[in-house]
Amino acid sequence: MSNSLEQYLNLYRDLSATVDQGSAPALNRLRGEAFDVLSGTRLPNRSDEGFEKTSIDDMFAPDFGLNISRINIPVDLAASFRCDVPNLSTLMGVVANDKFIPTDTLLRNLPEGVTVMSLTKAAIERPDEIAQAYGSVAPITNPGVALNTLFAQDGVYIRIGRGVRIDKPIQIVNIFSSATPLMAARRVLIVAEEDSQANILFCDHSRNDGSKYLSSQVVEIILHRGAAVQYFDIEESSADTSRYCQMFVDQHEASSFKSNSSTLLNGSTRNEFNVNINGQHCSTGLYGMAIASNKQHIDNSSNVVHCAPRSTSNQLFKYVLDDNASGAFEGNIEVTPNAPFTEAYQSNNNIIASTDARMYTKPQLLIYNDEVKCSHGATTGQLNAEALFYMQARGIPQAEARTMLMQAFMIDVINTVTLESLRDRLRHLVEKRFDNTLACPTCKGC
Amino acid sequence: MKDSNKNNNQASSEEEKNRSKEEPKSGQTNSDQIIDDVTNGEYKYGFVSDIETEIIPAGLNEDVIRLISSKKGEPEWLLEFRLKAYRHWLTLEQPTWAHLNIPEIDFQAISYYAAPVKKEGPKLLDEVDPELLRTFDRLGIPLEEQKVLSGMAVDAVMDSASVKTTHREKLAELGIIFCSFSEAVKDYPDLVRKYLGKVVSYRDNFYAALNSAVFSDGSFVYIPKGVRCPMELSTYFRINSSGTGQFERTLIVADDDAYVSYLEGCTAPMRDENQLHAAIVEIIVENRAEVKYSTVQNWYAGDAEGRGGIYNFVTKRGLCRGDHSKLSWTQVETGSAITWKYPSCILSGENSIGEFYSVAVTRNRQQADTGTKMIHTGRNSRSTIVSKGISAGHSENSYRGLVKIAANADGCRNHTQCDSLLLGSHCGAHTFPYVEVLNESAIVEHEATTSKISEDQLFYCNQRGIPTEEAVALIVNGYAKEVMNKLPMEFAVEAQRLLEISLEGSVG
Numbered sequence: 001m002s003n004s005l006e007q008y009l010n011l012y013r014d015l016s017a018t019v020d021q022g023s024a025p026a027l028n029r030l031r032g033e034a035f036d037v038l039s040g041t042r043l044p045n046r047s048d049e050g051f052e053k054t055s056i057d058d059m060f061a062p063d064f065g066l067n068i069s070r071i072n073i074p075v076d077l078a079a080s081f082r083c084d085v086p087n088l089s090t091l092m093g094v095v096a097n098d099k100f101i102p103t104d105t106l107l108r109n110l111p112e113g114v115t116v117m118s119l120t121k122a123a124i125e126r127p128d129e130i131a132q133a134y135g136s137v138a139p140i141t142n143p144g145v146a147l148n149t150l151f152a153q154d155g156v157y158i159r160i161g162r163g164v165r166i167d168k169p170i171q172i173v174n175i176f177s178s179a180t181p182l183m184a185a186r187r188v189l190i191v192a193e194e195d196s197q198a199n200i201l202f203c204d205h206s207r208n209d210g211s212k213y214l215s216s217q218v219v220e221i222i223l224h225r226g227a228a229v230q231y232f233d234i235e236e237s238s239a240d241t242s243r244y245c246q247m248f249v250d251q252h253e254a255s256s257f258k259s260n261s262s263t264l265l266n267g268s269t270r271n272e273f274n275v276n277i278n279g280q281h282c283s284t285g286l287y288g289m290a291i292a293s294n295k296q297h298i299d300n301s302s303n304v305v306h307c308a309p310r311s312t313s314n315q316l317f318k319y320v321l322d323d324n325a326s327g328a329f330e331g332n333i334e335v336t337p338n339a340p341f342t343e344a345y346q347s348n349n350n351i352i353a354s355t356d357a358r359m360y361t362k363p364q365l366l367i368y369n370d371e372v373k374c375s376h377g378a379t380t381g382q383l384n385a386e387a388l389f390y391m392q393a394r395g396i397p398q399a400e401a402r403t404m405l406m407q408a409f410m411i412d413v414i415n416t417v418t419l420e421s422l423r424d425r426l427r428h429l430v431e432k433r434f435d436n437t438l439a440c441p442t443c444k445g446c
Numbered sequence: 447m448k449d450s451n452k453n454n455n456q457a458s459s460e461e462e463k464n465r466s467k468e469e470p471k472s473g474q475t476n477s478d479q480i481i482d483d484v485t486n487g488e489y490k491y492g493f494v495s496d497i498e499t500e501i502i503p504a505g506l507n508e509d510v511i512r513l514i515s516s517k518k519g520e521p522e523w524l525l526e527f528r529l530k531a532y533r534h535w536l537t538l539e540q541p542t543w544a545h546l547n548i549p550e551i552d553f554q555a556i557s558y559y560a561a562p563v564k565k566e567g568p569k570l571l572d573e574v575d576p577e578l579l580r581t582f583d584r585l586g587i588p589l590e591e592q593k594v595l596s597g598m599a600v601d602a603v604m605d606s607a608s609v610k611t612t613h614r615e616k617l618a619e620l621g622i623i624f625c626s627f628s629e630a631v632k633d634y635p636d637l638v639r640k641y642l643g644k645v646v647s648y649r650d651n652f653y654a655a656l657n658s659a660v661f662s663d664g665s666f667v668y669i670p671k672g673v674r675c676p677m678e679l680s681t682y683f684r685i686n687s688s689g690t691g692q693f694e695r696t697l698i699v700a701d702d703d704a705y706v707s708y709l710e711g712c713t714a715p716m717r718d719e720n721q722l723h724a725a726i727v728e729i730i731v732e733n734r735a736e737v738k739y740s741t742v743q744n745w746y747a748g749d750a751e752g753r754g755g756i757y758n759f760v761t762k763r764g765l766c767r768g769d770h771s772k773l774s775w776t777q778v779e780t781g782s783a784i785t786w787k788y789p790s791c792i793l794s795g796e797n798s799i800g801e802f803y804s805v806a807v808t809r810n811r812q813q814a815d816t817g818t819k820m821i822h823t824g825r826n827s828r829s830t831i832v833s834k835g836i837s838a839g840h841s842e843n844s845y846r847g848l849v850k851i852a853a854n855a856d857g858c859r860n861h862t863q864c865d866s867l868l869l870g871s872h873c874g875a876h877t878f879p880y881v882e883v884l885n886e887s888a889i890v891e892h893e894a895t896t897s898k899i900s901e902d903q904l905f906y907c908n909q910r911g912i913p914t915e916e917a918v919a920l921i922v923n924g925y926a927k928e929v930m931n932k933l934p935m936e937f938a939v940e941a942q943r944l945l946e947i948s949l950e951g952s953v954g
Contacts, residue, residue, distance in 0.1 A: 049543060337871065337872070340871070350883070352883060352885070352886040352888070353886060354886055355853070355885070355886050356853075357886060358853075358882070358883060358884040359881075359882075359883045360880070360881065360882045360883075361879075361880075361881040361882075361883075361892075362878070362879065362880050362881065363877075363879060363892065363894070364876070364877055364878045364879070365866075365875070365876055365877040365894060365896055366545075366874070366876045367866065367868065367874060367875045367876060367896045368873075368874045369868070369871055370868035370869065370870060370871045370873070370898040371871065371898065372868075372896060372897065372898075373896075373897050374895065374896040374897070375893070375894060375895040375896070376877065376892075376893070376894050377891075377892060377893040377894070378879070378881055378890075378891070378892040378893075379889075379890065379891045379892070380881060380883040380888065380889070380890040380891075381888065381889040381890065381891075382886055382887060382888075382889070
């Protein structure tokens, strides 16, 4: 059986010095271990439980370029303006391929106690801080994490100081732009200190010029006691973009974490959400929305592990699949024996809008404790024919009626976004997505 | 445990009841005490019958398979089938994907054939080995003539061989064939050959391949066109000899417009060793026919420390081949140390219906990974899944199910509901549903809940003068009712009793 890791291992063997040179010691520290892990394994493929519908091995098999020697690839920043959220001023930074570029507004307006900077720069300026947190949540034994660790040379470092609450969202725009097929090992490290609060928004874009892109993304989030973080992730990339995003969250006592992930345009995407609840009275919300047409493939996998008593978690994922699109959802709730009085809920609802679209769903519960309230539900179906008829009978054309119903279907995921302007923006994006005008002519690169 | 009988059991449960009423352990609430009691119920079918048995030496190779085949006087094609299966089995590995901790099984240490020594075929009941009759008596099986009145045809399978089939003449009048598998091979080779392995191929999985290679007996049922079987058909399985496994095979064919309700029960003696039970059930349902298959599985489950017990690795599958055909699985699973079982329906006929109703109770160190597969390939096919898991003690109880709607199957409908009830804080209840929808017109729903018996419900009962103990019984019974209601009357009573014994001490 082919092993797509071979090419990466060979590359690292040949160029490990160059990789180290383009980064910082605090990040280089883990590369040796990552290499050892990868030498004895392979990336998961369809024969592995949990990866039946998305082969990571195939995703990483093509020959992508990696910008190891840190060549400055000119990046079209105009794409970032697509992410302009009206009535919402954000602290914006851009990750061009895998290089972090702060904007002027970010540098000027960053409040005291808040850090948003290049991970490499942070690793040079504050090595102890990074050494302590980097790789502490994402297990290096995971092949995807190990591969990312092996090649991650830069990334985003966000730290919210103790007791700091920022109203202004922090926005990071990931842009892919290259003339040749390119892979980016993106790394995000977020530390929310005690009683801090922040909203963080990530947007993924690809220049739609036929180049193939592959994003390997590992996000580590540490929430200390009482911290509250809302994490939004909107993917509007291209049909030639593959994304493997693994999020690892470590929650301490009384912290609150909410993730809202929307996949609107993409090629092939696998998102993993891993949340470990290690303290009492935590709340966790994982929400996801996927709208797919053509040959888009979206696979969301969540794993919420309750390791401490009296916490609640809630998951809601919704999919609308059209044309030849395929969707997969695997949700898992694990309640360990140490976590009595847990409340954990999970729900997955899907609409299949065409004959060739397909949906695979696998909601799971692993309960080792009797003092729990847990449930999950999953539905797959189509738009209500009666509702469609009702609207048509009142003069609404079928296409429009369908769009309206689909939008209505998505509304409860959109409504979990508490930032009003972002919620409006998301609603607008979904509307455009259903009108097929999301990749609109006014934007560059269409 | 030879002497344990129902009266003793009742007495001991009575004692326990009193004890729990009088002196609840300090630091424990009354309901904790009751839940503790749940894990201490005893197995009442744990006796061994002294029946002369012929056992072949342990081990598995082609010669053993030839020996089994020759002992049964089988035709050449069946031996070929066995050998093909065996050769395929050699290429397979034991599956590890289930949420089970299966100790290593030495397949060479098992004897693959054990049968009560047959004297010249008994014609009347009097001629059947009286010890055998006593065995079935103890099991409460209506095998004896006096119970013929209860109107049930029984095929009893002890260890590997079918020992007695009742009511055959009456059924034959209607053209119904109900006999042991080996008789069917002799008397109706064409029918057997036509259907054997058509639903569960020997290539299907590890245990199916093993069964196909070494299966010794089982039941064969054929209901001809337009016949409604007037009585419940029933099979009792019992493993008696030590060091053996049981590998029976059931094949049910319901021709056009036929109807049959089939019941299956299983028990085994208490032993420190683990015994393997790897069966195959194949069902074929033709146009407008209906088959109802009910199981009350009560294999020995091992003691409180998890010593001994049966490994129940069974492949059950039905093919709803005809339009408007219907297959309904109902199971009450209380026994076995480890259960690995997914009775499935392939709904390939238009408007065909598949149903699965299950209550699975695990306690002590029992492990169960059970559920169903509903594979919709026919248009407008519908399926319903209701699964109720109850875990107690240190047991692990998992539901694992697949609902698949094929691309060409328009208008399919599925509703799945699986609930888990946890009694005690050391047990686990898990749910692994797989839903694969490849067609836009399908409506598929899945819902699952996990909780313990709600304090509110207990309080409500207490408030109305129902002691906690009875309230627990009431709630558990109510919880399982939806499935129990689907069992045929004769079985419902037994299943109810079984559930009570399983939850011994908590049921008044």
